[in-house]
Amino acid sequence: MKKLYGIGTGPGAADLLTVRATNVIKEADVIFAPNNKGTNMALDTAKEYIENKKVVLIDFPMGNVTKEDYKKAAEIIFNEIPVDKSGAFLTIGDSMIYSTFIYVMKELEDKDIEIEVVPGIPSFVAASCASKIPLTVKGDSFLLCDEYDETLMDKFDSIAVLKTFKNKEELLNKLEENDFNYTYVKRASLDKQEIISDKEEILKDTDYISLILGRKQEV
Ligand SMILES: C[S@@+](CC[C@H](N)C(=O)[O-])C[C@H]1O[C@@H](n2cnc3c(N)ncnc32)[C@H](O)[C@@H]1O
Structure with a gap:
């Protein structure tokens, strides 16, 4: 066969x-x-x-x-x-x-x-390791998405958004409005890996091999 x-x-x-x-x-x-x-x-x-x-x-x-x-x-x-x-x-x-x-x-x-x-190591796991930003700690809910949905924003503590080359600005604004920290991870594990937290720098980048990790800010 x-x-x-x-x-x-x-x-x-x-x-x-x-x-x-x-x-x-x-x-x-x-x-x-x-x-x-x-x-x-x-x-x-x-x-x-x-x-x-x-x-x-x-x-x-x-x-x-x-x-x-x-x-x-x-x-x-x-x-x-x-x-x-x-x-x-x-x-x-x-x-x-x-x-x-x-x-x-x-x-x-x-x-x-x-x-x-x-199985293979998923991009968002590699990005979490590269940036040392935990995906989840005890009690957390985590959302993985490629098209993020604002109505879900109060349902999770941690988020990974893949395919971030589209609508990045809107996504970052929504994360800010909902008290999330964010980090852009480009080419995780590769020679050209970059970890960026500055909003303007993130918006300038257009690499398809990138994602955004977000975590709810602790008050
Ligand atoms: C079609 S999806 C594939 C996802 C893949 N199957 C996974 O398990 O991560 C393509 C997206 O994966 C993400 N991606 C894949 N490799 C990546 C890497 N090394 N660093 C950052 N993002 C990556 C990017 O968001 C890219 O737009």
């Missing part, structure tokens, strides 16, 4: 790949990754284990990705994995968190293929 692994490659540093992820990548016959206009952080992270294997980059349209697009991706993946062989679909961070893999996996459900998911 064919087998597909979803592999979380972690936040970007090669030594933050798990041992299991490296073993699966070394064993896999084909490597899959979303095509990000040439650059792909997950592939870069794992390159030392991919060596000369076949790499299939899957195109997803910019903006709205439809069920049809995921279906097509699932077809490509299914057809590229030879019978009784395995493929590894690489995603940044963890594959179960805001990842294309989730939708592709769904479209493979009724095909004759086994799926296994290997």
Whole structure:
């Protein structure tokens, strides 16, 4: 039977790949990754284990990705994995968190293929460690989101907002209004990692590989 692994490659540093992820990548016959206009952080992270294997980059349209697009991706993946062989679909961070893999996996459900998911260190965990800002302490509620919702603001003590390249100013204003401290973490674990708390500096930055951690101020 064919087998597909979803592999979380972690936040970007090669030594933050798990041992299991490296073993699966070394064993896999084909490597899959979303095509990000040439650059792909997950592939870069794992390159030392991919060596000369076949790499299939899957195109997803910019903006709205439809069920049809995921279906097509699932077809490509299914057809590229030879019978009784395995493929590894690489995603940044963890594959179960805001990842294309989730939708592709769904479209493979009724095909004759086994799926296994290997965890990766999520970006917000790496960012918390890099900045030494705890995500949660005893009694805290924590919100992870990519589109933050102001109506939830009084329901949590700690927040991580991913994909912060859009509406950053509005988000920072709302955090301030609701007495949250915030920190911008860019490229956590990578050489170009930056940890910024100055509002103007945060607003100037446009890197997609960035997130915002917020914690309710203690009174
Ligand atoms: C499509 S989501 C993928 C999330 C990923 N699956 C995870 O577990 O963290 C992409 C977002 O992850 C965040 N991200 C990924 N790697 C990061 C890193 N090294 N430093 C900061 N943010 C990162 C950014 O917010 C980026 O816009």
